[in-house]
Amino acid sequence: MTTFEADDFTLERTAPLTWKLEQEAGMNVPARVYASETLLEEIADDLSLEQLRNVTHLPGIYEPAIAMPDAHQGYGFPVGGVAAIDAEDGVISPGSIGYDINCGVRMLRTDLTPEDLNGKEEELVDALFDAIPSGLGAGGVVEGTTSTIEAVLDQGMKWALDQGYAVEADLDHCEDNGFREEADPRVVSSEAKDRGRKQLGSLGSGNHFLEVQRVEDIYDESVASAFGLSEDQVVVLIHCGSRGLGHQVCTDYLRKIEQEHADLLESLPDRELAAAPAGSPLAEDYYGAMNAAINFAWVNRQLITYQTRRVFADVFDRDWQDLGMELLYDVAHNIGKKETHEIDGVKRDVYVHRKGATRAFPPGHPEVPEAYRAVGQPVIIPGSMGSGSYVLRGGEKSLEKSFGSTAHGAGRLMSRTQAKQEFWGEDVQDELEAEEQIYVRAQSGATIAEEAPGVYKDVDEVVRVSQELGIGDPVVRTFPILNIKG
């Protein structure tokens, strides 16, 4: 039996790339880490394992609490974590979904090749940077009224379709069709709505970005073809979330839950895991508000898509349909959802908390869009600015091993503070341009330093783990051409 010893933890390797943290006093279930030894060492380097162990204390959690190969510490609950908790007898925990509700990624196809961009990279990166608000306090593509925001929260991408910012196919190619019916705008505070009103169509800051990339490697020709991807194709990756609105929803409900369910909080090892009992009024209200924030984030990414299509049409003097700029798929990385999973042979309704984890439904799953159903759900895993990204398809084993989930990115190796001590933004930017011909535009040099390629784990290794476990199989790998960020 192979064991892994960290400061306060002993994990046993129970299967390849699978590490078990035994159930001890206070834990309701064992925990599991999916990682290679190298990645596990990196994961053990911050508070991830402690946070993972804490998660097992949540009432109603099913075995196991999971950390993905890209896990790193987060607010209470590791980023790169999955917890399935009984939707009747368990709890819902905002910190286990995250502050940036429906932070996620989408990929747009194009019919362009890198040669078509030759010599136009700087024009394109500047035009995108100009057209898409990024950074803190930059405004949005549209400024709405309160009733605009309420329609967005209520209808998600259906609002974008009605307003002419989206086409039907955009909705078809979005997780949950870009719309959560359980959304309830009435339980979103006016403060949250007011923040969202000015940020509708904005990238934000931190690790959020828009990147134009080329498809570099193909691992599965037939799935790639089903996804409409081929070698040397130019694609666009958009990574952002629900901005201040989602953040405010999380803040509002954490405060309310801490007060209203103080007794439950007392029984938990970390107050950042504050949770509302399933079925309680606060659990219902939070679920309605979280779903509304999820809808907001989809519209946010759609408005950025709308602007991206306009910029490409302008730069290449062809309309976006002619450029083949269809939405490949849009996946959420930070969400909670009531799903039915077969657990120990019994179908259970659970709140699946995915925080820095991607839904990865296998071939044949009814929730995979028809166009992709035979091959599995597209899963988009962004790497760092310098390392490219992956498109995967949901793996055959994802339902059995990870509640239908896989990793979401490279995962940080160090804190933002540490990153700024190790890197200087302008140097990183100059190096990427000189050595890799990657053109980066950012509102702040500090953000580039915080997001330097060296700040991240090895995305290739993360994807290799996902593939070997059978929870998500690589289809193509992309490489950056240009990147805009906050």
Added chain:
DNA sequence: ATGTCC
């Protein structure tokens, strides 16, 4: 992640 503190 985030009008990086109520």
